[in-house]
Amino acid sequence: MNKKKLYLVTGSSSGIGLALCRNLAKNSSNFVIGLARTNSLKADNFQFHAIDLSDSKAVLAFRFPILDEYQSISLINNAGMLGEINTLDKIDVNALETIIQVNYTSAMLLATLFIQKTQHLNIQKTIINISSGAATGAYASWANYCASKAALEMLSKCIEVEQKQMEFPIRCFSIAPGVVDTKMQEHIRNSSLENFAMKPKFEELHEKNQLYSPVKVAEKLIQVLENPSQYSESIFRIQVDG
Ligand SMILES: NC(=O)c1ccc[n+]([C@@H]2O[C@H](COP(=O)([O-])OP(=O)(O)OC[C@H]3O[C@@H](n4cnc5c(N)ncnc54)[C@H](OP(=O)(O)O)[C@@H]3O)[C@@H](O)[C@H]2O)c1
Numbered sequence: 443m444n445k446k447k448l449y450l451v452t453g454s455s456s457g458i459g460l461a462l463c464r465n466l467a468k469n470s471s472n473f474v475i476g477l478a479r480t481n482s483l484k485a486d487n488f489q490f491h492a493i494d495l496s497d498s499k500a501v502l503a504f505r506f507p508i509l510d511e512y513q514s515i516s517l518i519n520n521a522g523m524l525g526e527i528n529t530l531d532k533i534d535v536n537a538l539e540t541i542i543q544v545n546y547t548s549a550m551l552l553a554t555l556f557i558q559k560t561q562h563l564n565i566q567k568t569i570i571n572i573s574s575g576a577a578t579g580a581y582a583s584w585a586n587y588c589a590s591k592a593a594l595e596m597l598s599k600c601i602e603v604e605q606k607q608m609e610f611p612i613r614c615f616s617i618a619p620g621v622v623d624t625k626m627q628e629h630i631r632n633s634s635l636e637n638f639a640m641k642p643k644f645e646e647l648h649e650k651n652q653l654y655s656p657v658k659v660a661e662k663l664i665q666v667l668e669n670p671s672q673y674s675e676s677i678f679r680i681q682v683d684g
Pocket of ligand 1: 622
């Protein structure tokens with residue numbers, strides 16, 4: 443019997459993560475594990491694992507399946523949150539840590555566990571960390587989100603450098619998905635102009651139908667997951683045509 447391809451996807455309940463899990467689960471040679479707090483997806487080769495990624499203890503307790511049963515293994519650290527959109531002089535300081543935990547700490551812990559559990563396996567192994575233009579561009583009222591994405595992008599770069607020295611290397615990508623039509627964009631459009639001066643720009647993108655569809659973004663991510671060796675660059679932004 444042919445071995446399956448395993449995909450672990452965080453943030454599987456909504457937006458990009460849901461589109462990715464739906465698409466991957468259509469292929470019976472894949473097995474997909476989705477991690478989030480909620481779930482609506484049902485498929486024979488999809489398994490949901492309920493987890494609050496802001497809880498590091500829960501992340502460290504995550505039990506990976508038996509990994510040597512698969513022909514390839516991929517981790518997609520996609521879960522993310524913007525949190526309160528506000529400048530630091532006014533923001534609720536008590537809510538800031540959660541953003542770092544969800545966007546960076548959980549991804550860093552899962553990537554490290556993934557590396558430790560798969561380093562010895564001579565199969566295709568891939569990590570995609572979902573980045574953002576905010577990893578390199580400073581946006582007022584998104585300070586903590588920008589910082590969390592910058593940290594995640596640097597982690598990705600360090601993993602790539604480390605893995606080049608390994609006998610059975612893991613590829614690690616940091617991929618910015620563009621501006622995508624998800625709940626995160628709704629959250630941005632629901633912010634107040636007083637607290638977020640760039641709100642009109644995001645409203646305009648929405649009004650002009652210029653947001654990427656999560657389905658198209660998922661297709662692009664799957665192209666990378668299926669053929670990682672065809673991508674020499676590890677850090678890039680998705681371009682969706684048409
Ligand atoms: N949309 C964009 O324009 C855009 C642009 C650049 C980058 N991104 C990045 O793309 C990724 C996906 O975002 P999206 O746009 O698809 O947003 P979304 O529709 O809001 O989905 C966010 C996902 O993260 C999960 N999540 C949030 N907090 C969590 C927690 N504490 N524990 C477990 N899971 C949690 C949510 O699941 P539950 O609520 O069920 O837990 C949900 O599945 C994020 O990393 C985001 O930063 C998005």
